[in-house]
Amino acid sequence: MKKLGLIIVLICGSLMLYGTIDFPDWADPSSPASTHLSPYFIETAMHDTAVPNIVTAVLADYRGYDTMFETTVIFAAGLACFFLLRRFQRRAPDVNLFRHMPTGITLRIKKGGKVPVDSSEFERIDSIWVPYDLIIKTTCRLLIPFILLFALYVIAHGHHSPGGGFQGGVILGAGIILYAISHNLRAAKARIKERFDAYMCSAGVFIYVGTGVLCLLMGANFLDYSALAPLLGTDPIMARSHGILIVEIGVGIAVMAVMICLYYNLSSAGRQDEGL
């Protein structure tokens, strides 16, 4: 099998190498890819959409329809993970474990025993050995607000610098995943509940599609943001710029929620107890 695979790979590789003979040279300014469509984007994007970052303009406006489905792909992936992995536990476990935070002692409480729910000194855990590190927790608690703030900056500044909804959404999600890793999944779920997260997934995509439908209702084509000008109180070109921002926010929300959903389900194999 190994040799067969190697032979297949070598044959495919050499055929493909042979195919590159007629390729345009690397970084050749006169190659068809650089002369057919891209000059239009580079020279008129700023004029059409008032967005200096041409990648953002092309992504969210000229090819905004692709990006809508890109968001939908992510949404579908999060949903697929939930659909495949999530196991709803019907009965409560026989033994509940609690940790006394100041001393680090673990308590085993059998079914029917008195459970220290109210005390803030106790923390529910799911296996005998759950690592606990004060330094990591404190450091992450300090870092996470700045990470989230930076994520918002990346989303908002996508018009002028590298960034945008996907990148910002991933950073937002990463901030919350960091919280889940440094504490545990239960703590993260107390902040962002599973159902809320699912709503956010849908809401993010809904903002994108809804913007498109709004354009449709205003009488223009689907996703033609210039039709939003009367609603936003600007001229059609600025309306495109604002429309891009609106959909980027939608993308950011959807990506964040999906990243969290993926982490919740993958790290705990769908049980959503304490995670890793």
Add this chain to the structure above:
Amino acid sequence: MNEIASFIIAKYNYWIYIVLMMIGLYAMIVKNNLVKKIIGMNIFQTAIILFYVSIGTKRGATIPIIYHGHGDGSHAVHATDYINPLPHVLMLTAIVVSVATLGVALAIALKVYRRYNTLEEDEIFTQIRRK
């Protein structure tokens, strides 16, 4: 000698992507472990991303963010000064798609592990045959 060097410089980006792609394909065909297959799949996708991004480059050009920004429409923008933005946009989509595929593939691998208690393909096959 000079011609060969210029030929290599003109084409080596394509060779690198093909080599990477073949590494990914090899991993997907030959490797026994499901997670290694997933990694191979990711390398395969990354190779294509590399190919697209290398289409976008242009000698003597900078990233496609217009330098003068807002409120300064008097500056003419020349296409030769900025690299091609379209492949970057397309690859943003492809990256997202590959993340999505990775998520679903990992979920399935987890389910396989839960069912058979192993991720080695031959061990799974022996378990299936035994039944």
Add this chain to the structure above:
Amino acid sequence: MTQHLPAIIIVVPLLSALLVAVFGWIKKTICFVIALPAMGIVFLSSIVLFYKVITENQPIIYFLGGWSPPVGIAYNIDHLSSLVLVLISGVTLAHLIATRQTVIEEFTNKVSAFYTLYILFVTGLMGIVATGDAFNLYVLLEIASITGYAMIGMNSGRAYLACFNYIIIGTIGACLYLLGVGYIYLVTGSLNMLDIASILPGLVDSKVVPAAFIICMVGLMVKMGLFPLHGWLPNAYTYAPSSVSTLMAPLTTKVMIYVMVRVALYVFTPVLSFSVIKPGNGFTWIAVAAIIMGSLMALSQQNIKKMLSYIVIAEVGYMVGGLWLGNRMGITGAILHIVNDAVMTLCIFLAVVSFSSYKKRDKLSDFQGAFKEMPVTAAVFCVAAISIIGVPPTCGFFSKWYLISGGLAAGHYAFVAALLFSSLINMVLFFRIIEIAYFEPFSDHHGKKHHVKIAEASPGLLIPLIIVACMLIILGLYTDELVTHVISHAIPAEIV
């Protein structure tokens, strides 16, 4: 509002998928209530589009975002795509109604997630058919694939491994298509199909174009499960939940063949596809191999779903072969067979689901006495079976007729022989089932004759099933109209 119909057929299901995802958390039964009208709207809109395209006799082009191509993405709905749009939405609507009960049984507490994925899957397929942009097609292809992976992997047991293989192989296929699009972009600088088609004929001498062509085609062949690359298909369809395989078997492979037709005729143009690159002969031989191997493998199966999956593989061979014969008859047959085969496959898979609605029937031997218990389902099963075999007046006969005449006109006698051989095998296969189900007495273990009770499936499943079976005959009767008014316009004039 009618000028926005191309957007509506995509946006309505997408919005309804989001609504299902949200409201499914609150109430499970609402999912079906949202999905049904959405699919109804999609079906009606596709019919209106179809009607508009035929009466106006020109394609409808819709600019998404208001940008005209090649700058923006355009939807290009012509005779071919409007026909397939009606097909997809119709098949989905029938399937949605028919499997309502099965879905609740199979996905007890994840019904809402299932319906969301289901609608997204159909949205992806509709988009693939409607789009006129080569890269947009890839994104939509991935939506259809990812939702498909998730739905297949939901069954217990061997479904996981089958699904895992499907993910790996399917990703290779989609990536190869993406790479092919990249090659095209490299030499043309464009992504819009019409624009590419106007540039490519000027690049006849470039070696990149044939490379792009081969890579695209191999990617699509992996996705459609053409014979040497079919590895993922039988297990995925066999072990998938029955409400999923009944949807994917009629749609996925057919839509991929649609994409192949579209790429061959409208992106690479007939000149390149049939005169310059000339893969026709080789591809037809692959198709011959697919037909023969698919039929032979089907013959050796004991599991009914697996047997049907191998028949699907053989049918893929029919259509690919018909397309690459390169003459008008063959391509007409291929396009006609896309329509007919989708309806036939839906009908036969739904009939099998109906048979196992009270009693699990996987193996052929489980079908003893089934026809007496379920006479209506049995009649439908027989109609679908004779259509797959190719007996007039069912539609299967007519598409096979076109394919055979195309093969004769092209002088490709092996293809004709393979078609006849496959019909023969199908006859053996289905008469074997009919014999088991009708003539073998249903007896319990003591050998005592059992009094047969009629236990039909629920009307919710039966009514769509009967409608689909009637469609098989109606499509057969109206084949001439379909060919002259729709399919003949869908084939470029250069092809004779």
